[in-house]
Amino acid sequence: MKELFDFNAKKYLVTGSSRGIGEAVVKALLSHGAEVWGVARTSFDESLCLNANFHPIIADLSSSESRGLILENSPDSFDGIFLNAGASGKIKPFNLVNEDEMKQLFELNFFSPFFLFQDLYKQRKVKAGASVVVNTASGVFYDTAASSSYCGSKGAMQAAFRSVGADVARRNIRVNFIAFGYVETELLKTNNVPDTIKALAPLGVPYPEDVSGGVLYLLSAASKWMSGTTLLSDSGLNLKKTALL
Numbered sequence: 001m002k003e004l005f006d007f008n009a010k011k012y013l014v015t016g017s018s019r020g021i022g023e024a025v026v027k028a029l030l031s032h033g034a035e036v037w038g039v040a041r042t043s044f045d046e047s048l049c050l051n052a053n054f055h056p057i058i059a060d061l062s063s064s065e066s067r068g069l070i071l072e073n074s075p076d077s078f079d080g081i082f083l084n085a086g087a088s089g090k091i092k093p094f095n096l097v098n099e100d101e102m103k104q105l106f107e108l109n110f111f112s113p114f115f116l117f118q119d120l121y122k123q124r125k126v127k128a129g130a131s132v133v134v135n136t137a138s139g140v141f142y143d144t145a146a147s148s149s150y151c152g153s154k155g156a157m158q159a160a161f162r163s164v165g166a167d168v169a170r171r172n173i174r175v176n177f178i179a180f181g182y183v184e185t186e187l188l189k190t191n192n193v194p195d196t197i198k199a200l201a202p203l204g205v206p207y208p209e210d211v212s213g214g215v216l217y218l219l220s221a222a223s224k225w226m227s228g229t230t231l232l233s234d235s236g237l238n239l240k241k242t243a244l245l
């Protein structure tokens with residue numbers, strides 16, 4: 001059993017790790033003996049920077065030049081990659097969606113993980129047998145009103161990476177998805193989701209450290225026979241067969 005969850009001395013890349021879900025996953029990996037490369041545009045928690053097994057990379061994922069920094073500062077290869085960085089934009093009905101804002105969201109949520117992974121793969125930085133976990137969103141699977149830009153960008157990401165999973169399976173690289181409902185992070189605070197909507201989650205709204213276990217499971221050898229699977233970690237929102245907004 002122990003070897004199924006053995007992260008010791010393994011190397012992981014986590015995008016969007018200065019706060020929220022990414023930071024919680026980095027801390028969980030480090031506490032299990034992994035070495036982690038973390039990406040964000042700003043700064044990282046002091047406790048992370050003091051950890052010799054954490055390697056901060058300051059880069060803007062939306063810019064291809066800046067993504068080059070990740071390649072330059074990476075080890076020879078990764079055992080696992082958590083494509084997590086993303087944004088939701090403001091919640092608004094589709095008739096108020098602005099084209100530039102929508103394109104910006106697609107740049108971060110869809111193009112940046114796709115081309116970052118392509119670059120890593122082409123440079124042979126994704127080990128045979130590696131696990132790739134893509135942070136999608138449960139909203140992709142529900143009729144979530146007022147979220148067309150977000151759900152569109154995450155849906156495109158999910159569809160593209162299912163195809164990627166089929167391409168890379170011959171190198172024994174697996175690609176799985178985690179789909180969260182509402183998690184108490186900066187993203188949730190800034191996108192004005194009302195408390196009445198969050199209250200729809202029967203199990204409540206978790207903090208990032210409460211949900212990092214699902215990501216670790218998909219990164220671990222315990223899930224090594226899975227690819228193309230989506231782990232729905234939505235506090236039971238799927239039990240409510242209603243439109244959410």
Ligand SMILES: NC(=O)c1ccc[n+]([C@@H]2O[C@H](COP(=O)([O-])OP(=O)(O)OC[C@H]3O[C@@H](n4cnc5c(N)ncnc54)[C@H](OP(=O)(O)O)[C@@H]3O)[C@@H](O)[C@H]2O)c1
Nearest residue numbers: 016017018019020021040041042060061086182183185187
């Ligand atoms: N929270 C939820 O309820 C929820 C639900 C479903 C899915 N998700 C997904 O979970 C992922 C993480 O969300 P979160 O809630 O943890 O959000 P968060 O607290 O806002 O954290 C987002 C992280 O991404 C980084 N980031 C944003 N833009 C970036 C860029 N251009 N380049 C590099 N890094 C960038 C941020 O760091 P800097 O600002 O320092 O760059 C930060 O570390 C997202 O993909 C989100 O769609 C979240």
